[in-house]
Amino acid sequence: MRWFLDLAIGLTRSWTAVYIRGLPSETRAERREEIDCDLWHQQRLADLEREPPTGTAIEILVRWLAGVPSDITWRLETGAAQPKGITTMNDSLPMRIGLVLLSLPLLALILNGVAIAFFDAGDFNNSTEHVAWGLAFLLTPLVTLIGLWLCRAQPRLGFAMVVVGALAGALIMFWMAFITVPMALAVIVFAAFRAGFLPRSSTRQQPA
Amino acid sequence: MPRRKAGTLLPIELSILDSAIYMRVRGAPYFHGFMIAKEIKERENARLLTAHGTLYKALDRMEKSGLLTSEWEDPVAAANEGRPRRRFYSVTAAGEAALVRARAGPELAAIEPKRRLATQ
Numbered sequence: 001m002r003w004f005l006d007l008a009i010g011l012t013r014s015w016t017a018v019y020i021r022g023l024p025s026e027t028r029a030e031r032r033e034e035i036d037c038d039l040w041h042q043q044r045l046a047d048l049e050r051e052p053p054t055g056t057a058i059e060i061l062v063r064w065l066a067g068v069p070s071d072i073t074w075r076l077e078t079g080a081a082q083p084k085g086i087t088t089m090n091d092s093l094p095m096r097i098g099l100v101l102l103s104l105p106l107l108a109l110i111l112n113g114v115a116i117a118f119f120d121a122g123d124f125n126n127s128t129e130h131v132a133w134g135l136a137f138l139l140t141p142l143v144t145l146i147g148l149w150l151c152r153a154q155p156r157l158g159f160a161m162v163v164v165g166a167l168a169g170a171l172i173m174f175w176m177a178f179i180t181v182p183m184a185l186a187v188i189v190f191a192a193f194r195a196g197f198l199p200r201s202s203t204r205q206q207p208a
Numbered sequence: 209m210p211r212r213k214a215g216t217l218l219p220i221e222l223s224i225l226d227s228a229i230y231m232r233v234r235g236a237p238y239f240h241g242f243m244i245a246k247e248i249k250e251r252e253n254a255r256l257l258t259a260h261g262t263l264y265k266a267l268d269r270m271e272k273s274g275l276l277t278s279e280w281e282d283p284v285a286a287a288n289e290g291r292p293r294r295r296f297y298s299v300t301a302a303g304e305a306a307l308v309r310a311r312a313g314p315e316l317a318a319i320e321p322k323r324r325l326a327t328q
Contacts, residue, residue: 037292041242067261
């Protein structure tokens, strides 16, 4: 039952990684190390005293679960104590919601591309056409999707990927250009906001 | 954080200070998280160790309020022993005083802030 102990330790560590997200790196490292140290000592002591791993695992799980409310309140207090800096338009809740909503049709297009390329879906003359069109339908939304998610961390690369992916996707479906081109342009404008290239009209300074 | 009167200690804080002072008397002036959790479990005959969240939140709060002070162990020493480095806590004079006040009961705890105000 050693796996159960590993699972308990893994869950505790994973939870720690979740609730310390967004805190300054020093605070994150300190909390992570303290929990790691605690888990190490508990495991070590259990080994020395030849306690069954299941009992130790259960105790670790209970310690983790019973401490979750305190972890959350500590996170809220610690997070609130940090200077908030600047909340920009490209990091606002509507932008995040927009990102998720845009990702869904892109995922559907990716699945469509996979179906055409690898499962002979669609009406094409031969297998070469299936693979060629399938890859085109697969790669353009994939590049767009990755670009959208990259836009905040790497604005130039992310935005370039969105432009290439969205325009290529729109032009591939040239017979539907009256729909695909405006959609591609909308995605590009969204990516420009997300990358911070367009004016941040809703920028507000939080008091430190 | 729970609402409470200034100068009073929560049960977990009382347990930490109590156990830490007891360990100090026995020759261990510094303690790390697991060490104090184990000591509390033994002293209070508890079935389980204090929850991670409860323990480390309390230690963090007590350090911020000056009841404890902490120092990280040398990472090389920890690496040589093949384990994560420890954060060693110790009780400050303010922590000892808070424990004495808490032990003395609500009367002294209520008098102390007034006395402090009078001396300021």
